[in-house]
Amino acid sequence: MKIKGLSLHDVGGIESLVLDNLNPQMNIICGENGVGKTNILDSIAYLFSNWSKNQIKKRYGTDFGQLTAHVITSDTNIGSALYEVQAALQEFDPSERDSYRADIDPRFAKQVIYLRVTRDLEYQRLKGIESDPDEKDYGTRLIEGLSSTDLKSWFIGRFYQSAAGNLEEQFKSNFETAKTLFSELNENYAFHTVTRKNEIIVRTPMGDEIPFEYLSSGFKSSILILMGIIKEIELRFQSKLLRSIEYDGIILIDEIELHLHPEWQGVICNTLKKIFPNAQFFISTHSPHVVQTALKGEVIALERTEGVVKRRALPESEYGYQGWTIEEILEDVMGMVDLRTQNYKAIKQQFDEALDKNDRQSAQLAYDQLDKMLHPDYPLRTVFQMQLNSLGE
Template identity: 40%
Template sequence: MKIESLKIENVGGISSLTLDKFHPNLNIICGENGIGKTNILDSIAHCFSTFSNNIIRKKEGSKKGKVCISIDDVQHDEHTFDITSFKPRCNTGNLPYNKNLMSFHRNIENLIYFKTERLFSHKWIERLNIYDQKRDHLYNLDGVSIGLAKDWFIKNELLSSQKYTKDNDKNSIELAKKAFGLLNQSCTFSALRQDMEIYVNTPTGVIPYEYLSSGFKTCISIVWGIIREVQIRFPNIDVKDFKGVVLIDEIELHLHPEWQGKICNTLVTLFPEIQFFITTHSPHVVQTAEADQVIALSGQDGYLEKRTLDIAPNGFKGWTIEEILMDVMGMKDTRTEWFRNKQKEFNEALDLDNVLKANNIFKELKEKLHPNSTDLALFRFQLDMLNGRNK
């Protein structure tokens, strides 16, 4: 199952947005804060469930909102959902009954949604949750719960050595272990010990899983979350063969910039058949993408469009962070307000031939700019010119 196109009208802060020609594996949605990136994920999620508590609302002042989605499954389906009220009806968010909902309901198990809550606290495992009810993983698209991630790993690791355990389940736990090394080659799964703790080999020694950094655990929670959901929903398939859709909001949360540049490739490597839709504010995430994998949004008053990125026909792997911030993510200036003010004062001093003021400003710039800054070199050249004229 692949999503082909999406049209949103008057949902949340979005007045109008049409997106098509989605990439079959990875779609990175970026744009200025508040433009409506999360609204896009929520709208997709609502199209897959009549029972979600995840609330999308019509835009203030409009009579109704609409979400239209088309997918390429065995047949080409297109479904439209109207949002007419703010209050939930029959626990369906605020989507009123629509005959199309039931026909689209067959795809609900193919969608997995990760919201921004992806950290969890340490807990002792006194007993394992042995049975997972499939229905509990289908009708709540408000975000995958990671509260039982540790239970799930321990249970599957214990069962993996048993003869009666299916090959699919053994493959799942091996893939879960493999995630450690893909994110950081110096970290590997060590053992599950009698204290029911998961231990990991790291450069500083063997440590409990919960002692890993928040960024590492965030990545693991996504990987384990996908594997666990697929295992429960589709017990008879290998997780690598899952052909569903995964939504991830703000994928860079808690991640060091180095890992922000690794996480998307890691996910696509582990799950080659999944179609990912992720939102991000991170240029490091965009820097790993091909041209047709980036959806850069722009617009005003909720009327949004996908920006044309013809300047990067071969992707962004050779671009600098600053170039991505300005030409993809829409930042007008990557410098601080302090720098811009000092630059303006320095240029005014040059125009007025004010040698004393220009020299004083240059001293401040020299103290705070990077020693190899090209801007500092230009300031020095301009100052030398001014000093030469006034000898």
């Protein structure tokens, strides 16, 4: 299942937004805070979720909100066709009550996976391994996002079942993929074993063997994303003999850069596309490092102009943004006009005004401050010095 187009009218803070010709594999959504990035992910999740607690709401002061997605399916059980999926939002106030939406086909719900911003793997002492949940009811509360609480139990259970030779082919394939994730993220790390006390042990570059909860927060966050998706696919499609690499549904990830060092922000999207090559991703981000890895047609940049949210027209090349600098992405893709501090701009203005007035003393004072603020190899420092020297002694 893939989403070809999406429209939101009076949803959250968005009056009207239409997103056409969505990328069939990767859609990276960027923009300022409050522009509606998470609204888009929540809206997609809501369209296919059987249960909801009003996580997505109509725009304040309106009668109702309207969500519409145009979906292409190729599943033999659903049929190969173009569907229009719609939902109306009647409420604005938060709700503690679960509401059930009987009009949602549960087969659609299984095709959407959502990872919200709560991504942490706290230590769990496991005294036993839980059995798999029933496939029929699994994944229907997808708008609430994935939980990490049973991820450790799932992995250790598959470890013992694999050792005993009790795994069917698709489960064995998924577990083998899950074991390689540590090395996929960093080739100097590797899964080692599971102890008799039910601890997952990882080998580090220093040769240490540590519980995987002792990994950095960025490593754990990435593991939760990747392994959590594999587990979710497996438990939703237990009877379909579906390997995780074959999953061709939709994966939503909010603020993918959370806990990640910039170096990892620059590789996470490519890793996702490698592990799940047939999935369609919708990813929100504030990170230019994530955008820098995008190919042509993979970025959706939002902006708010006079209170109206719209999609920005972006300059693109055959290779996307892979040759762009971080500064170029911040300015031309993410819409940041001012990349330096207010203090810098004030002193630079003093320098420029002193040049205009041929005031050598004031220009020297401003230049001395700029010289201390700038990067040691800043290329315009020489230009500033030449401008200062033009005033004479």
